[in-house]
Amino acid sequence: MNALDYVILVGSMMGIAAYAVWNTRGKRDLRGYLKGSGETRWLTIGLSVMATQASAITFLSTPGQGYESGLGFVQNYFGAPFALVIIAVVFLPLYRKLNVYTAYEYLGHRFDSKTRLLGAGLFLIQRGLAAGITIYAPAIVLSTVMGWRLDATIVCSGLLVVIYTVTGGCDAVNLTQKYQIGVIFAGMVAAFFVLLARMPAGLSFGDALTLAGGFHKLEAVDFSMNPDRRYTFWSGTLGGMFLALSYFGTDQSQVQRYLSGASMRESRLGLMFNAVFKIPMQFFILLLGVLIFVFYQFERPPVYFNKTAWSLQAEHDKGGKLRSLDSAFTLAHAAERRQVEDWLGARRAGDARAEAAARQGALSAQERVEAVRAETRAALDAAAPGTKANDSDYVFITFILDHLPHGLIGLLVTAFFAAALSSKSGELNALGSTTTVDIYRHIVRREASDAHYVVASKVFTAFWGLVAIGFALFANLAENLIQAVNILGSIFYGVMLGLFLLAFFFKRVKGTAVFWAAIAAQALVFVLYSTLSISYLWYNVIGCAACILLSLLLEAALGPRGARRAPAP
């Protein structure tokens, strides 16, 4: 990065944060602080919901997924439109009717105090951990490739978001997210067109897709019923629907976004905006990764995208193992490139037989390339066993730094930080609200002035911000970053969704049965996760089903004793 890139990065980030702080000054009542001014329109809500979900991990890691595995990951989002419609029809009217601050307040109204606390507790644990990942994920990748200090990157970006979220509350979050997502889209679209412009002369978009398809990167929809496959149409639609239903419907970081709408209409349209645009957005980001894969057929990529980790080990490469792997990779890539060029030549000449032979040759050459990569990863792991980060997370940022012009590099790095800050601010806002409303005001101090609760809310928001920064400073993640967040969510969200579905649709089930069933179901999910190897999306379904079934059984067993209503929350 040069001076221009840094000016764009620092100017945009500080400018957006300062504007939000200035624009939301003077919000002093609890309603305004936690739910906003009540004037938020549907587009702001839609963008805010999108920005809260799409963190920096989405934009850094997803192109790497596309590069490695193609478009299949898009199926993970197939359940989102169904879930968002259900939320607009069922969840939203109930939340608005009861005029709640948090989703867990509703559990208190419907069941009892302990179930409300259980819901809030599950949210605080899951989202508190996820907030750490949200801030850690971009910091580890960006600090590595930029040569920045990891701890300084985490602390600087973490403190900036804490400051404007604490100062401006819900309105500041909504406002910054609108501008941040604008920066993100501008950066991603610019990267897409520059990537197309950097493709070899004469290679049309159709040629690029033909190559991608030939390497099995465009297999977006898999209708097979194999539960061991991580992404299929069925796991994505059914498991993804449960995940999205739970995330958008019961996670306070999302509920708070659409409850800030000026009316039911604005909130609903904001949700429908996401129902329509979520899949195309993910498709576009994955396609970017697939096209980077095509680009690197003609341009030698690094044998290991995390160049810093590579360089560090290469310095101590006593036996010359890494050097020889690098040479082997150069030869394997050159062989693959020749095959790809033959393939394109045969395609243009209309020689189907030669095209099929060259394609087969390219696939074999690609296998050799992947084998060298795997050997390199193994050699690096053996040399530094603590290095666990997934190399695919470094694909997009490496492409940006190596092949995009200055100015655009600054814009893209700004986009990653904007994405990190936008989702983080939504999470902190929700963690602070839940701690204030469901724990502090509900248990610790029931009667106090609005001003007191606003101060408490600010203190709790800052507290969670510092917890997330602390977690990020000590995090060490093995999985691909975006999967780590989804796995964490899937472990908790099923039971959470079960609680809400019981509240909405099973009128005769009471708090005591639900409370113990939820605890048992959560324990079951923990046990299954540590013993089975099924797609993690299924844990949303299992957790939810177990919570509902166990509640019904317990309710039947408890009978009239369990039917006694607990004191009002």
Add this chain to the structure above:
Amino acid sequence: MKEPTDDTSTGLPWPKRWGGVYGLVMGVFVVWVALLSLLSRLFP
């Protein structure tokens, strides 16, 4: 005559009812799945 409420009217020129909006969302989903399937068939 009863005023249309948030709950029944979308306030949009089209679709005017929420049922229409939800139908549209589902239609868009089907189109996306079809297009994605077509993409893998066009470039096998």
